[in-house]
Amino acid sequence: MASLRAIRRMFCTAADTAAAPVTGSRWERLKNSKAGVWCRSLFSDYKDASWEVVVGLWERPVKASVYASLLAGTWACFYTKPDCSSFEATLLECSNQLGLLSPWIRNGTSDSHIQSLVKLRNEGRLRHASLGLLSLVYCADYDPDTTLYEAQCSNLSVPWRELPERMLDVGFVGRWWVLDLKMKDCDVNEEEFKHLPAHMQVTLPPSVREVERNEKLHKESWLVLTLEEEGEETNVVNIKEERVSEESQIATLKE
Incomplete structure (x- = not known):
C-alpha cells in the first residue's frame, strides 16, 4: 500500500508540473540557475x-x-635582463677590443680576466642562471657534452652553496657589471707607470679653463694665415736678423 501511494504521489506531481505554465524566458532561467x-x-x-x-x-x-x-x-x-647570448657577444666584443691594443699599453687586469673567460667559454664550462630580475654567469667543472660519469651524474653537479665562489658576472638592467668594471681603462698599462714617483702616478682631470684654452688653440690651428700676417712675420724676422748682425759687428769692434 505504501508503494502504491508513493507511485500515485509521483504521477500527480509530474502531472502538476506539466500543467503548470512556463514562466520566464530561457535567459531568465539561465540567470536564476546555479x-x-x-x-x-x-x-x-x-x-x-x-x-x-x-x-x-x-x-x-x-x-x-x-x-x-x-x-x-x-x-x-x-x-631588460641580459641572457647567455648577450654575455657571449659582450665577451667577444671585449676580446676584440683588447686585441686591437698593443701589449705594451694593454691593461693587465682586463687582459687576464678576458682571457680566463674566453678559455672557459672554449672549454664549454660557462653556465647561465636566470633569477627573475637578474642573470648570473658561473663556471662549471665539465662541459655538458662530456660523457664522463662525474659530468653526467646529477648528484655530483655544482651545489647551490658553491655558487657565490663560482660566480663570474652579474647581468642587471641590460649590462654585465663585472665585465664593464674590468674593462674600465683597458688601454692603460699600470705596470708602465709603477716606477714613477707617487705624485706623477696620479693624474687630475683638466679644469674648465684649460679645456676652453685647448679648444681655442685647436680651432686657431686650423685657420689660414693671411698675407698681412705673413708680411708682419717676415718683418719681425728681418728685424731680428738685423739686430743680430749689429750685435755681432759691435762685438767684433770691441775685440
Whole structure:
C-alpha cells in the first residue's frame, strides 16, 4: 500500500508540473540557475574590488605612485635582463677590443680576466642562471657534452652553496657589471707607470679653463694665415736678423 501511494504521489506531481505554465524566458532561467548566480556573484566581487582600488588611488596618490613606480621598475628590470647570448657577444666584443691594443699599453687586469673567460667559454664550462630580475654567469667543472660519469651524474653537479665562489658576472638592467668594471681603462698599462714617483702616478682631470684654452688653440690651428700676417712675420724676422748682425759687428769692434 505504501508503494502504491508513493507511485500515485509521483504521477500527480509530474502531472502538476506539466500543467503548470512556463514562466520566464530561457535567459531568465539561465540567470536564476546555479551557474548564473555564481557568475553574477563573481562579477560583483570583482566590481567592488576594482572600485575600492580606484577609491584608494584617489585618496592616497603618493602611496599609489610609489607602488606604480615599484611595479614599473620591476617590469623594466625583468624585460631588460641580459641572457647567455648577450654575455657571449659582450665577451667577444671585449676580446676584440683588447686585441686591437698593443701589449705594451694593454691593461693587465682586463687582459687576464678576458682571457680566463674566453678559455672557459672554449672549454664549454660557462653556465647561465636566470633569477627573475637578474642573470648570473658561473663556471662549471665539465662541459655538458662530456660523457664522463662525474659530468653526467646529477648528484655530483655544482651545489647551490658553491655558487657565490663560482660566480663570474652579474647581468642587471641590460649590462654585465663585472665585465664593464674590468674593462674600465683597458688601454692603460699600470705596470708602465709603477716606477714613477707617487705624485706623477696620479693624474687630475683638466679644469674648465684649460679645456676652453685647448679648444681655442685647436680651432686657431686650423685657420689660414693671411698675407698681412705673413708680411708682419717676415718683418719681425728681418728685424731680428738685423739686430743680430749689429750685435755681432759691435762685438767684433770691441775685440
